[in-house]
Amino acid sequence: xxxxxxxxxxxxxxxxxxxxxxxxxxxxxxxxxxxxxxxxxxxxxxxxxxxxxxxxxxxxxxxxxxxxxxxxxxxxxxxxxxxxxxxxxxxxxxxxxxxxxxxxxxxxxxxxxxxxxxxxxxxxxxxxxxxxxxxxxxxxxxxxxxxxxxxxxxxxxxxxxxxxxxxxxxxxxxxxxxxxxxxxxxxxxxxxxxxxxxxxx
Amino acid sequence: xxxxxxxxxxxxxxxxxxxxxxxxxxxxxxxxxxxxxxxxxxxxxxxxxxxxxxxxxxxxxxxxxxxxxxxxxxxxxxxxxxxxxxxxxxxxxxxxxxxxxxxxxxxxxxxxxxxxxxxxxxxxxxxxxxxxxxx
Numbered sequence: 195x196x197x198x199x200x201x202x203x204x205x206x207x208x209x210x211x212x213x214x215x216x217x218x219x220x221x222x223x224x225x226x227x228x229x230x231x232x233x234x235x236x237x238x239x240x241x242x243x244x245x246x247x248x249x250x251x252x253x254x255x256x257x258x259x260x261x262x263x264x265x266x267x268x269x270x271x272x273x274x275x276x277x278x279x280x281x282x283x284x285x286x287x288x289x290x291x292x293x294x295x296x297x298x299x300x301x302x303x304x305x306x307x308x309x310x311x312x313x314x315x316x317x318x319x320x321x322x323x324x325x326x327x328x329x330x331x332x333x334x335x336x337x338x339x340x341x342x343x344x345x346x347x348x349x350x351x352x353x354x355x356x357x358x359x360x361x362x363x364x365x366x367x368x369x370x371x372x373x374x375x376x377x378x379x380x381x382x383x384x385x386x387x388x389x390x391x392x393x394x395x
Numbered sequence: 396x397x398x399x400x401x402x403x404x405x406x407x408x409x410x411x412x413x414x415x416x417x418x419x420x421x422x423x424x425x426x427x428x429x430x431x432x433x434x435x436x437x438x439x440x441x442x443x444x445x446x447x448x449x450x451x452x453x454x455x456x457x458x459x460x461x462x463x464x465x466x467x468x469x470x471x472x473x474x475x476x477x478x479x480x481x482x483x484x485x486x487x488x489x490x491x492x493x494x495x496x497x498x499x500x501x502x503x504x505x506x507x508x509x510x511x512x513x514x515x516x517x518x519x520x521x522x523x524x525x526x527x528x529x530x
Contacts, residue, residue, distance in 0.1 A: 276408075278408045278409065278410060279408075279409040279410050279411040282410060282411035282412065283411045296476075300463075300465065300469055300472075300473070300476075301465065303468075303469050303470075303472065304465050304468030304469055307468070307469075307470060308468070327521050327525075328521045328522070331519075331521045332519060332520060332521055334472065335438060335439070335442065335475075335519040336516070336519065338435075338438060338476065338479065339435055339512070339515070339516075342430075342431035342434050342435060342483055343431065345431070346427045346428060346431045349427050350424050350427065352411075352412055353419070353423055353424070354419060354424070355410055355412055355413070356408055356410055357419060359408065361421075361501075363421075363501035363502050363505065364421070364424060364501065366502075366505065367424060367428070367501060367505050370505065370509070374512065
């Protein structure tokens with residue numbers, strides 16, 4: 195056995211632990227869903243229920259990916275990363291997730307700003323203008339920042355490969371990009387979730 | 396890091412793509428950073444001007460309508476996205492070919508990038524862009 199395979203980080207996880215993790219995740223998701231939203235009304239009855247579901251799903255996936263990216267970015271920053279290939283692939287997946295979430299957000303935005311009294315925008319402008327003026331408007335622009343940040347991170351990791359490990363400022367740059375992308379993602383996600391809770395599209 | 400240690404790193408670290416030649420200049424990274432920063436600043440500045448001028452707001456919306464599906468429903472946001480995308484990708488192409496062969500001080504350009512992102516973030520904060528637009 196090589197020295198690498200003897201390292202504790204590279205030991206295989208047991209099948210039992212992997213099955214347990216999957217079971218806990220599925221059970222948690224089902225429990226939260228059933229506790230907070232009756233299954234028959236999962237999508238809601240609003241005009242934008244379908245794009246809202248897709249956009250929310252994409253944003254959730256991006257949040258998971260972004261969280262892992264933040265961790266791997268930290269490992270890269272401190273020079274202790276082992277899963278470099280994972281970071282390379284994850285940066286590409288993060289950029290793609292960002293694009294998908296933005297495109298689906300555009301679709302949902304049509305319902306949000308529909309020129310009818312029942313649309314969320316009309317409702318907020320009439321009843322709580324600061325929700326639209328600050329929450330939503332900052333979110334809609336901040337969310338777009340995640341795309342160039344993740345694309346540049348993926349580009350540097352692809353263009354320079356393992357040279358990134360050897361050159362501190364390339365490491366710092368990629369780590370900063372992953373950290374900033376996570377920041378704008380969390381801001382957009384949090385404000386988007388708040389707006390949706392207050393008035394679904 | 397010594398050449399010997401670098402070889403050891405390359406041997407041990409798995410990569411998703413094959414490693415590039417070792418002396419690749421930092422210009423390509425600087426070009427990517429600056430282009431992204433310019434795209435973000437373009438979005439922020441266009442947004443200030445759309446808040447300040449109705450004719451410009453209409454023109455920006457028309458830009459979005461040129462290609463984006465559903466732009467009529469999305470509104471001027473479609474044009475702001477379009478302009479930011481064009482500035483970002485256009486600047487990236489130009490800067491990449493101009494800088495790719497140059498060795499540049501990445502630490503300095505990372506600071507410039509962070510300052511630019513900070514300005515863009517400040518400009519998209521609604522109380523700030525509304526103030527600048529004279530509301």
